[in-house]
Amino acid sequence: MRYNIYSEHLKQRYGGKVYKLPVSLPVTCPNRDGTYGRGGCVFCGEIGAGYENLPASMTVKMQIAANRVHIAEKYKAKKFIPYFQNFSNTYLPVDKLRQYVHEACQEDVVSIALATRPDCINDKYLEMLAEVGESKGVDISIELGLQTVNYHSLEKVKRGHTLAEFLDAVLRIKRYNIEVCAHIILNLPWDDELDVVESAKILSAMGVHQVKLHALYIVKDTEMADWYQSGQVSLISKEEYVERVVTFLEYLHPDIVVQRLIGRAPEENTLFTNWQTGWWKIRDDIERILLERDTWQGKKCSFLNGSAVQKFL
DSSP, rough: OOOOBBHHHHHHHHHHHHEEEEEEOOOOTTBSSSSSSOOSTTTTTTTOOOTTTTOTTTTHHHHHHHHHHHHHHHHOOOOEEEEEEESSSSOSOOOHHHHHHHOOTTTHHHHHEEEEOOHHHHHHHHHHHHHHHHHHHHHEEEEEEEEOHHHHHHTTTTTSSHHHHHHHHHHHHHHTTTTEEEEEEETOOOOOOHHHHHHHHHHHHHHHHHEOOOOOOOTTTTTHHHHHTSSOOOOOOOHHHHHHHHHHHHHSOSSSSEEESSOEEEEEEESGGGOOOOOOOHHHHHHHHHHHTTTTTTTOOSSSSSSGGGGGG
């Protein structure tokens, strides 16, 4: 394999096919409710990222049961990871979060994943998650929306936090034996190839466990959509995105698991989605180039552990 594929990682770790089940919690985001901002990031729509989620009015058990029936039959999975996906899933009282996590700990559940923001990570929450994971015999992972290491770009998209909060969150999470997944958008309009390389290098230096790559969607009725329609921002080509992913992988530490190379969103809610190309076709182009160039994840990951003095060892 040319990169550390998530599905294969899960098979080796849990001894069979494992599939994520999206779960919605009745939560919002500190960048929406006025704590740090209103309206969220400039690219985030009113429904957030949970395009395929069931309503948050359903209980966690109900959502897992409904999704399990569909996923188990379609993908032949027998083990599952409830994925608290939409908005900031640690942005609620710690006791309430404990209740939701307990509810998700079921017989065929091997892990629980929570998507959130770096500024919603706190030791009290991490202590609780580690305690529940140990008592229930399930792994816990936290997916942090970073998007870019370029703090100027973070300010432009009105992210509401900088790189420092992400670094602090990763260090804290790892102290509790909880895995970290970082979300990165590789084609923000203000980022270039140097930002791609630096993103891979910082994630490698921080020792995150997993990474999830996205191409930027232009969601309707967002500030980013206004910029896009007025010509204030433009996006790179599909071919350049493929090149950026290949470069990112070359600088990424080989132990980091790659959850995905490109995301997906429904076209009816967006002005632009993956160059109006199937996500699997873009994935196939990335894998083809890796093969043609005889390159792989970590090929250029030679910058850690004092690279300047390694010649003396």
